[in-house]
Amino acid sequence: MQTPTLPVPSAAGRAAPDAALAVSARGLRRTYGAGDAAVVALDGVDVDVPRGTFTAVMGPSGSGKSTLVHCLAALDRPSAGEVVLDGVDLSGLDDERLSRLRGARVGFVFQGFNLVPVLTAAENIRLPLRLAGGTVDAGWYRTVTERLGLTDRLGHRPHELSGGQQQRVAVARALVSRPAVLFADEPTGNLDTTTGHEVLDVLRAAVREHGQTVVMVTHDPVAASWADRVLLMADGRLVGRLDGHPEPAVVLDALARLSRGSAA
Template identity: 60%
Template sequence: MTDSARSTSDAAPAPGAEEDFAARARRVSKVYGSGDARVIALDGVTVGIPRGRFTAVMGPSGSGKSTLMHCMAGLDAVTEGEVFIGDTELTALRDKQLTRLRRDKIGFVFQAFNLVPTLTALENITLPMDIAGRRPDPEWLDRVVDTVGLRSRLGHRPAELSGGQQQRVACARALASRPEIIFADEPTGNLDSRSGAEVLAFLRDSVREMGQTIVMVTHDPSAAAYADQVLFLTDGQIVDTMAQPTAERVLERMKGFELPGVTAR
């Protein structure tokens, strides 16, 4: 990173700073393959995700942004290093313990909505808790439903909802169990600009009004502008951070890193 980039960066607190982190990675590396086929997806990443904040992760294809999210969410094992959700070290858990932690403390939103077509919107929202044999907190569920703005559509099945409405149902499903943190991987990738903006506004409101912690992987500077901070990855390393992002500043910063294939939307 150039000195000018360092001087203009509104950096978020360093991982070692005194702060309440919902998730942390400490010297995390992820290597795929061996020999000539060896690929270093993450190279000694140390980062903390502040609790009650919206963090966007950006970088070109192959930069390691999705790998970082998958490792921090316990979906993929690290090659070296440690990952924590709160005070719990994921990398020390057995498979059953890790499955339980993902179910109880982590929410997921992906580019594909992953809704069950035969269930109503409300049934899709409560499905993970139903499978776990847990009753939803009625007051919290009502708050989530009001925040997602689909109370009049709760009895509809996915085929009767627009793409944006389906993704908001998926977001509400992630929120319904009150997880420690939600990981969202390109959540607006299958949506038009208007529907995408609705979903991003919902995610932002869930942070500001409900105290949720969200980490979102995205390639879109306009989407990153909804976040409180942006982490930039290249070649498996975090190379910069930005607080209070705007689409213009994010795009300009990414141009400075010479990241290919990035356009504002």
């Protein structure tokens, strides 16, 4: 049964670290510019992401969904509020410690792949761990690359791979370090339908089979339907939620109501 769009409850006060949560935020604000030119991208967002779940974030263009994910992933600093990632309060970390935390606990998949062109697929996959001074778990590396169908493409450079293969390399790179959270910003945006479904299937399998936590920004109701829940944003606020693998038509209807300004 589909769960209807629900108001997101307010969570006042400082959030205590919760082992059941992969990442959480309280009172999150992000403003760009100042004075009359100021743009409020996030306007007091509270959100909890339980471990071992697949969450999609959706909303109209300019709703703040990518900004939210970038702040949760420690890629951007909020103007106010707090983010707790894998039990660590990010507000107390300087740039160097934030960088180390991202390398150790965050995986990120970009729409544009962001692969290093002179490196092979295997070298791209291992690169973040090596930069962080870590070692690659050979068994997990083999599991990830086999599951993604990359075994016979590991010696190829990005220009020798299709767009779908490049995105699968990017997903493998994000998964191989076993991050606390894998964030994905429009991971299927540059892919055809079949390849996009392959990537989504891998993300969902990472959650179901390996207990991974995934947070994905998407504009596609079909992609969102692969998630355990969909968070809906408008005007920098979290305004609703759909639970239980909502059908694409349900997601599309919720987005239409958001665009009309009549979301529940």
